[in-house]
Amino acid sequence: MATASYTCHRCLGALTNSPRLPTASLKLWRTATLGAGRRSISTGLYNNSTAHRPSAQRPSKKVSGKRLQLITDFAGQKPKSEPVQVRTPPGLEYTPAPETDGRPLLLPNNLFHPFSESPSPEIRRRAAFMKQNAWCPNHAHQQTRSVPDSNGTRSAPKPIGTAPPAHVNFECPDCGIPVACCEEHWAEDYEKHLEVCDTLREINEDDHDLRSGRFFPEFEYPGDQIEEALVNMTNWDTFLYSREFTAINDERSLRQATRLLTYPATIGSVLHELSPYSLKRDGRLTNEGLKSLSALRYTLHPARTGGGADIKGLRPAPPPVRIFILGARAESSLPREVWVQLTHLFPRVSFHLVFIGPESMANRDNEFPLPPRTPSNPFGAVVEDRITNSLKISTFVEYYHTLHEAGQFYPYDPYFDCFMLFHPGLGHPASTHEWEQTIPLLLETKVPIFVTGYTQFDMDRDIEWVNKTVGGEVDLLMTPGENRFRSLRWDINDLDPQDISCGNWGIWGFRGKRYETTQKDVPAA
Known part of the structure; x- marks a missing residue:
């Protein structure tokens, strides 16, 4: 007790x-x-x-x-x-990412900076390049380039002023881009400069936004979707919505997204059976264009075969659809996730993208040196065949006429082949000689050829050159006009800062003329 x-x-x-x-x-x-x-x-x-x-x-x-x-x-x-919120186990705590490569993080309300005073070294180097190569457009100087007239054509430089040409050095305080040699000449042409000043400021802010260090949700792309969910290709808004992209509520983010997506979307908008281009009034598609696209769409939209993932579902697969992209530059260095978006528009077929051109390896320095030229790979092609099971990409650092004469891609099939020329500059004086041998060989294939241009003038110059060179052997597939899926972001020419353009602004198509053979009943002698 x-x-x-x-x-x-x-x-x-x-x-x-x-x-x-x-x-x-x-x-x-x-x-x-x-x-x-x-x-x-x-x-x-x-x-x-x-x-x-x-x-x-x-x-x-x-x-x-x-x-x-x-x-x-x-x-x-x-x-x-x-x-x-959930407690994080020891050792796995989140640590904020440091500044990207030592660059300061630019906020959305702090994106405007004069090019020469930009926090980005790359933009400062670009400003220095402009000041060393671009000329002042003031009438007091002797003109160094052709100027477009009121009707859209360009005439030869006219000796207006007597002062020697001078490089641009003065940056407009409103757009931050060097546009004149001095403040006096900028003030004289201020009224004309106002036509593009707002667009130049938009370009300035977009360039700084890309280097701001922020997270870009607009560069996250959706995967494949069920085939019953149709894609609406009326414009960018309906396309992004029907493809289930993450909602983009900011105009600047939309411009950044379309700058990359314009390449696969332009191809898909022309080849797809739900294309916005048709035979209707102002549909821009010609009778010959419908013939060529009908053959391609027969392959791109095949009937269901009853195939599956198991052994019983094995079915013979057709060869991939080959899209030859000639004169490839920026499009060859796009992230492969961007090109995969093209395959999601045609889920039942596979694609083989072939980039051809001497600049097709631009901005791809990490892939050098190029493969050696061997009997099995005579042109040193860079082959990427493990992107997805429906996409293969090959890159040839060579002119197309050299590959064509060697029979590298022979035979050509109008049901499986197509040519795309993004901003080729067919009629540009500096690049015309590079296409003189290529265009006649393209017409021999009888395969559809689609061409884009930076501006209306650029596109009209290409059409004029084609008609002048091989006009009698060309069938027009699509009348020239504005591209529904052009880039919404504007760009400037570093050699002429007031010359603005946007990627894939216009599109048109042609093909080598086909001569149909008809038989007549001839009475026996």
Whole structure:
């Protein structure tokens, strides 16, 4: 009995002398359990989970907003509207990413900077290049380039001024781009400069946005979707919505996204059976164009074969659709996720993209040196055949006429082959000689050829050159006009800062003329 009595007194003393919270703190803790709801966030004193909470301590009356905020601050918890947080295991704590390559993070309201004072070294080097190569357009100088007339044509330079040509050096305070040699000449041409000043400022901010160090959700692309979900190719908005892209609510983000997507979207908008180009009035498609595209669409939209992933579902697969991209430059260095978007528009077929041109390896320095030229790879092609199971990309650093004469891609099939020329400059004086041998060989294949241009003038110059060179052997497939899926972002010419353009502004198509053979019943002699 004594032992039992002594033991009970010891327990009673331990309970009596144990540290307790004051009454006010206990009430605050009890109320905080209500504000936290079903969260299981531990505090320094008590665990808030239901496993350790006595049911008698659950209050029955509501707490006002101000008092709840005070209580949650006391308990070390966050307001109820924020997402649930989970404790991170030791060693896996999140650490914020440091500054990207030492570049400062530019906020959306701090994107405008004069090119020569830009926080980006790349843009400062670009400004220096402009000041060393671009000429002042003021009429007081002797003109160094042709100027477009009011009707859109360009005439030879006219000797207007007597002062020698001078490089641009003065940056417009409104757009931040060097456009004149001095402030006086900028003020004289200010009214004319206002026509493009707002667009130049937009280009300035877009360039700084790309180098701002922010996260770009617009560059996250969706995967394939069910075939019953049709794609609407009326314009960019309907295309991005029907393809289930992440919502883009900012115009600048939309411009950045379309600058890359314009290449696969332009090809898909022409070849797809739901193409916005048709035989209807102002549909821009000609009868010959419908013939060529019908053959391609027969291959691109095959009937269901009943195939599957198991052994019983094995079916013979047709050869891939080959798209030859001649004169490839920027499009060859696009992220491969961008080109995969083309395969999602045609889920039942596979594609083989062939980039051809002496500049097709531009901006791909990490892939050098090129493969050696061997009997099995005589032209040193760079082959990427493991992108997806429906896309293969080959790159040839060579002129097309050399490959054609060697029979590298022979035979050509109008059901499986197509040519795309992105901004080829067929009629540009600096690049015309590179296409003189290529265009006649393209016409021999009788395969559809689609061409894009930076501007209306650029496109009209190409058409004029084709008609002048091989006009009698050409069938027009698509009348020239604005591309529904042109890039919404404008670019400037570093050799002429006031010359603005956008990628794939216009598109048109042609093909080598086909002569149909007809038979007549000739009476026997």
